[in-house]
Amino acid sequence: MTFTRTVLARGAAVAALGxxxxxxACAPGGSGPATSASLGPVSKDVAAAGDxxxxxxxxxxxxxxxxxxxxxxxxxxxxxxxxxxxxxxxSFADLKTTLKLAxxxxxxxxxxxxxxxYPDMGAFVExxxxxxxxxxxxxxxxxxxxxxxxxxxNSFSSDGKTWQGDTLYGVxxxxxxxxxxxxxxLLAQLGLDVxxxxxxxxxxxxxxxxxxxxPLAFGxxxxxxxxxxxxxxxAAVAGSTAVNDLVAGTSxxxxxxxxVEAAQDLADWSSKGYLTAGANGISRDDALTSxxxxxxxxxxxxxxxxxxxxxxxxxxxxxxxxxxxEGTPATTGGQGLAWAITxxxxxxxxxxxxxxxxxxxxxxxxxxxxxxxPTVLPAxxxxxxxxxxxxxxxxxxxxxxxxxxxxxxxxxxxxxxDTLTAAVQDLVAGQATPEKFTETLQADYSAFQSSK
Amino acid sequence: xxxxxxxxxxxETATATLTRAGDHAQAVRARRASGSRRARRxxxxxxxxxxxxxxxxxxxxxxxxxxxxxxxxxxxxxxxxTWVGIENYLRVFEDPQLRDSFAHAIVLMxxxxxxxxxxxxxxxxxxxRSHQMRSMSFYRTVLFLPQVIASVVVATIWVAIYSQNGLAxxxxxxxxxxxxxxxxxxDYDTALFAIGLVGxxxxxxxxxxxxxSGVGNIPPELFEAVRLDGAGRVREFTAITLPAxxxxxxxxxxxxxxxxxxxxxxxxxxxxxxPGNSTTVPAFEAYNRAFNTGQVGLASAVAVVLTVVIVLLTxxxxxxxxxxVE
Numbered sequence: 042m043t044f045t046r047t048v049l050a051r052g053a054a055v056a057a058l059g060x061x062x063x064x065x066a067c068a069p070g071g072s073g074p075a076t077s078a079s080l081g082p083v084s085k086d087v088a089a090a091g092d093x094x095x096x097x098x099x100x101x102x103x104x105x106x107x108x109x110x111x112x113x114x115x116x117x118x119x120x121x122x123x124x125x126x127x128x129x130x131x132s133f134a135d136l137k138t139t140l141k142l143a144x145x146x147x148x149x150x151x152x153x154x155x156x157x158x159y160p161d162m163g164a165f166v167e168x169x170x171x172x173x174x175x176x177x178x179x180x181x182x183x184x185x186x187x188x189x190x191x192x193x194x195n196s197f198s199s200d201g202k203t204w205q206g207d208t209l210y211g212v213x214x215x216x217x218x219x220x221x222x223x224x225x226x227l228l229a230q231l232g233l234d235v236x237x238x239x240x241x242x243x244x245x246x247x248x249x250x251x252x253x254x255x256p257l258a259f260g261x262x263x264x265x266x267x268x269x270x271x272x273x274x275x276a277a278v279a280g281s282t283a284v285n286d287l288v289a290g291t292s293x294x295x296x297x298x299x300x301v302e303a304a305q306d307l308a309d310w311s312s313k314g315y316l317t318a319g320a321n322g323i324s325r326d327d328a329l330t331s332x333x334x335x336x337x338x339x340x341x342x343x344x345x346x347x348x349x350x351x352x353x354x355x356x357x358x359x360x361x362x363x364x365x366x367e368g369t370p371a372t373t374g375g376q377g378l379a380w381a382i383t384x385x386x387x388x389x390x391x392x393x394x395x396x397x398x399x400x401x402x403x404x405x406x407x408x409x410x411x412x413x414x415p416t417v418l419p420a421x422x423x424x425x426x427x428x429x430x431x432x433x434x435x436x437x438x439x440x441x442x443x444x445x446x447x448x449x450x451x452x453x454x455x456x457x458x459d460t461l462t463a464a465v466q467d468l469v470a471g472q473a474t475p476e477k478f479t480e481t482l483q484a485d486y487s488a489f490q491s492s493k
Numbered sequence: 494x495x496x497x498x499x500x501x502x503x504x505e506t507a508t509a510t511l512t513r514a515g516d517h518a519q520a521v522r523a524r525r526a527s528g529s530r531r532a533r534r535x536x537x538x539x540x541x542x543x544x545x546x547x548x549x550x551x552x553x554x555x556x557x558x559x560x561x562x563x564x565x566x567x568x569x570x571x572x573x574x575t576w577v578g579i580e581n582y583l584r585v586f587e588d589p590q591l592r593d594s595f596a597h598a599i600v601l602m603x604x605x606x607x608x609x610x611x612x613x614x615x616x617x618x619x620x621x622r623s624h625q626m627r628s629m630s631f632y633r634t635v636l637f638l639p640q641v642i643a644s645v646v647v648a649t650i651w652v653a654i655y656s657q658n659g660l661a662x663x664x665x666x667x668x669x670x671x672x673x674x675x676x677x678x679x680d681y682d683t684a685l686f687a688i689g690l691v692g693x694x695x696x697x698x699x700x701x702x703x704x705x706s707g708v709g710n711i712p713p714e715l716f717e718a719v720r721l722d723g724a725g726r727v728r729e730f731t732a733i734t735l736p737a738x739x740x741x742x743x744x745x746x747x748x749x750x751x752x753x754x755x756x757x758x759x760x761x762x763x764x765x766x767x768p769g770n771s772t773t774v775p776a777f778e779a780y781n782r783a784f785n786t787g788q789v790g791l792a793s794a795v796a797v798v799l800t801v802v803i804v805l806l807t808x809x810x811x812x813x814x815x816x817x818v819e
Contacts (some may be wrong), residue, residue: 069566069568069574069789137785138784138785141570141571141784144571145570145571160785160786164569164570164571164787167569167571167572168571170571201572261679262652262679262764263765264765264767318657319657319676319679320679321676321679322655322656322657322675322678322679322680322684322768323656323657323676323679327656455569456786456788459781459785462767463766463767463770464769466767466768466769467768470680470681470768470769472681472769
């Protein structure tokens with residue numbers, strides 16, 4: 042039809058006009074960080090704010106944590122009848138994609154949950170969207186309540202360029218640890234002990250494979266589980282200090298020998314058939330189900346699966362964090378997303394009171410009651426011996442004490458999540474050698490380091 | 494000249510030809526006489542078009558212009574943007590991952606467009622003789638069903654079909670080809686083709702329904718005439734059906750090629766571009782880089798290049814349409 046052609050020609054003309062307009066318009070984006078504007082005095086007084094609405098965006102949508110959040114919000118509004126909480130809850134991935142736009146608006150939410158590391162929190166800080174909370178940290182005692190390492194993870198330099206910098210931008214509600222879940226029944230059946238090191242894990246897997254039992258359930262269709270599998274392995278080989286420095290960008294390279302060795306381990310596990318066959322096409326949930334129904338000996342996963350596995354397996358499931366070659370536990374972990382206050386919020390005092398309310402020691406008890414792991418475990422918390430909750434609490438305390446928490450590797454650069462997840466798929470499928478794999482990571486990493 | 498015209502030159506074409514070859518001078522005289530009135534009328538016409546054009550300009554033109562603008566900057570979507578000229582465009586062509594995504598889209602085009610059109614034509618040739626069948630409308634509905642189902646649902650269904658113990662592998666085991674079983678979406682060699690076949694399955698119905706409606710418009714006398722001339726089925730198809738369907742084929746190709754290039758939902762649900770980066774497509778890259786990796790400028794450049802490619806291909810396809818009769 043000549044008609045379509047005319048339309049297309051006109052369309053092209055319009056687009057060309059658009060291009061001209063675009064080239065003459067001014068640059069997109071904000072004006073960079075707000076220069077340390079005077080933050081004013083801070084107070085714990087919530088009533089003084091009068092009748093207000095506090096807008097909160099969080100990602101607490103899964104079973105246990107969703108219950109906890111609902112309870113905490115109701116309790117807060119009961120205690121402060123002048124505050125109405127308007128909550129928007131989305132899944133992690135959805136929040137990650139929508140939060141940027143929300144923060145760019147003139148009326149952003151008052152309180153948001155920001156993911157740590159360069160891609161999210163760093164970018165928000167750089168654009169001057171989050172309010173530093175050091176003053177509230179001393180007011181509410183956050184600076185003494187939380188372990189130093191966890192506070193560091195929620196800190197940046199005020200220009201957003203350096204992670205673990207000198208300015209605190211939020212505090213977290215839940216603790217997280219990625220470790221090895223094991224089936225007690227299968228371990229006993231094979232006459233094996235709970236693995237304590239990576240070498241133990243490998244020899245257990247070897248024996249399981251020989252006995253015709255799938256050693257490690259691994260489903261990597263969503264790509265993100267690859268981060269945890271590699272993170273745990275790398276932490277066990279390289280130790281927590283080295284990996285911490287690497288992710289923070291202070292020293293080291295992804296091509297260093299321990300990281301290559303960890304990659305070699307993964308490639309070997311895959312070629313020896315220790316991992317679920319065709320893992321790249323199997324979903325995370327399917328792999329977990331195959332483990333919880335007795336189809337595999339191990340599953341490397343996060344403490345956020347505690348409730349799911351305890352429900353499915355009762356006391357037949359255990360959890361362990363591996364010791365590194367340094368002899369102390371070292372594994373991927375840290376904390377849930379940071380609760381942060383937006384710079385444009387008109388009620389920072391109320392926002393801070395709210396954040397304290399959902400993260401403090403009282404909130405920790407609510408979280409425990411709903412089957413979650415709070416950031417700081419109450420000293421007197423002792424779940425029933427032999428339960429999964431007891432294992433997780435013990436391991437969490439041990440890793441914290443040994444300062445063995447390694448941050449999620451995707452904090453490294455804004456594009457690292459993408460690079461690493463695809464690279465792990467390549468590595469596990471034998472499409473990339475361990476050397477090639479680490480070079481891919483290093484290329485992304487060094488590009489970012491040099492752009493800072 | 495299409496076969497249709499040679500068989501039955503319509504009155505319309507005759508007049509059109511006459512007009513075209515008509516007295517040019519006369520036309521010029523007439524135009525001069527009505528010049529002022531015509532001008533006023535066309536100005537009024539613009540007023541009538543204005544509301545629609547304004548809506549278009551505000552809701553389509555401005556975002557397009559903005560996207561083009563962003564594509565010249567290095568911007569994470571939040572902070573300050575730095576002008577980088579055409580660097581983003583160079584990266585679209587130099588970055589192997591982005592280049593690959595366009596290559597994948599071309600592979601998908603074969604699956605989304607060529608295969609369904611060919612299969613659709615073949616089925617049309619088979620069915621066209623029985624299109625008077627009473628239950629035909631039922632079959633047409635069934636064949637069209639994939640187009641109606643939400644694409645997220647379609648993708649989820651196919652993830653299950655391709656899984657370790659899904660339908661595809663069950664069938665292979667049943668016919669003794671157990672060696673071939675694999676997780677189709679998790680295998681580097683098969684993931685892209687697996688997604689492509691979903692597109693084929695999706696688009697066959699669309700093509701078939703289009704073609705059947707086209708066949709329905711062919712005067713039955715034509716078929717009779719050809720049969721009287723002693724043509725067989727194949728000849729009948731090539732001489733009558735195929736030429737008559739040129740318009741429908743062009744429409745089908747346009748829709749399917751554009752759908753191949755724009756593919757996002759299938760990839761997003763089934764593989765997220767994996768395993769590795771073996772199934773990334775431009776639309777997914779644009780989304781992912783804009784919203785996840787904070788490379789808004791690069792994402793915009795990908796989007797602009799993709800749009801240009803789609804427009805060029807649409808123009809190319811429109812050339813196989815029969816010329817409009819004026």
